[in-house]
Amino acid sequence: MKAVLSGVSKRYGDQWVLRDLNLTLEGTNVLMAPSGRGKTTLARLLLGLEAPDAGRVETDGRIVAQFQEDRLCGQLTAVGNVALCCPQLRREQIETALTQLGLCEEDWSKPARQLSGGQARRVALARAVLAPAEGVILDEPFKGLDEETRQRAMNWVSRMMEGRWLLLITHDEQEGEAFGGASVEIL
Ligand SMILES: Nc1ncnc2c1ncn2[C@@H]1O[C@H](COP(=O)(O)OP(=O)(O)OP(=O)(O)O)[C@@H](O)[C@H]1O
Numbered sequence: 001m002k003a004v005l006s007g008v009s010k011r012y013g014d015q016w017v018l019r020d021l022n023l024t025l026e027g028t029n030v031l032m033a034p035s036g037r038g039k040t041t042l043a044r045l046l047l048g049l050e051a052p053d054a055g056r057v058e059t060d061g062r063i064v065a066q067f068q069e070d071r072l073c074g075q076l077t078a079v080g081n082v083a084l085c086c087p088q089l090r091r092e093q094i095e096t097a098l099t100q101l102g103l104c105e106e107d108w109s110k111p112a113r114q115l116s117g118g119q120a121r122r123v124a125l126a127r128a129v130l131a132p133a134e135g136v137i138l139d140e141p142f143k144g145l146d147e148e149t150r151q152r153a154m155n156w157v158s159r160m161m162e163g164r165w166l167l168l169i170t171h172d173e174q175e176g177e178a179f180g181g182a183s184v185e186i187l
Pocket residue numbers: 012013017033034035036037038039040041042
């Protein structure tokens with residue numbers, strides 16, 4: 001499974017954000033670029049939320065994304081939020097995943113609006129990674145987590161990605177190095 005961009009250009013009004021981008025996403029891919037360079041635009045093109053002004057975006061299978069805002073349903077529990085996007089999973093499987101991400105029963109039982117920022121981030125991460133999809137886009141998924149929790153979450157994501165492609169967007173060089181894989185250039 002892969003995603004291929006061929007000669008993709010995208011502009012907003014007079015501003016060209018991406019120009020003649022050729023890219024194949026397979027396995028692990030890390031995108032590190034300064035703010036405003038078009039990382040979110042690339043993610044939106046892959047998801048089909050934007051159309052390119054030139055070139056082609058071809059994707060096999062389903063793609064899910066975790067954006068920087070967590071976008072959880074505040075009235076649902078952590079488990080309920082994940083279950084909504086992962087109907088193939090039993091409740092115990094979701095609880096196991098949340099435990100592996102360092103959340104406990106007290107956290108996964110309360111409405112998501114009562115979770116801390118770091119807890120909500122991990123629920124959104126679980127939701128994206130566990131959803132049935134062949135490609136996963138994660139935009140700064142580990143931001144704001146303490147070091148131990150971040151390592152735990154990074155290891156979990158690496159394990160869960162087997163057989164699928166990942167586009168990890170990060171500003172953190174350590175994270176980029178830890179994931180390895182292909183380095184994506186969008187300049
Ligand atoms: N809907 C839009 N209309 C007009 N301009 C837009 C729109 N979306 C993005 N842009 C512009 O396109 C450029 C790239 O934006 P994008 O959000 O893709 O950058 P980014 O690399 O994800 O930034 P950040 O790291 O800050 O999230 C920016 O200059 C932004 O202002």
